[in-house]
Amino acid sequence: MPVLGIGGFFWRAKDPEALKSWYRDVLGVGAGFGTDAEGKSSDWFWHPEPGPVVFEPFKDSTDYFAADRQFMLNLRVRDLDSLLEQLNASGVAVITKAEWDSPETGRFARIHDPEGTPIELWEPPAE
Structure with missing residues (x-):
């Protein structure tokens, strides 16, 4: 199979520049974060750390995230508590539920970006 992984994530926004700044400032996500194999960063690319990615469609009737949203962004994190x-x-509303967490899958929390996109923060279980 020639597909190597996710190459990008693109979506519409009412204010793309403000939203890009929010992701950069609040979550450290986006261009300029991380480094490539040679230790270089880029003004255009985000170089996330290697790790697992879940690619999974949900039934259109799911209540796992808001019915008025077509997708939820899941970000893999280290040290969820911190x-x-x-x-x-910084004033970001955080939702946690004990039933979301398990030793097999890890720990989870939810936030929303300024335009209401659900973001699941996932700390995978320790290896």
């Missing part, structure tokens, strides 16, 4: 402290301190 990130949640930072998000709370």
Whole structure:
């Protein structure tokens, strides 16, 4: 199979520049973050750390995320507790539920970007 992984994620936004800034400032996601195999960063690319990616369609009747949204972004994180402290301190509403967490799948939290897109923060289980 010639597909190597996700090459990008594109969506419409009411204010793309403001939303890009929010993701950069609040979550450290987007161009300029991380480095490539040679240790270089880029003004255009985000170089996330290697790791698992879940690619999974849900039934259109799912209640796992809001019915008025076609997708939910899931971001793999390290040290969820520290990130949640930072998000709370910056005024981002955080949702956690004990039933979302398990030793097999890891820990989860939910936030929403300024345009209402659900974002699931996932800390995979320790290996």
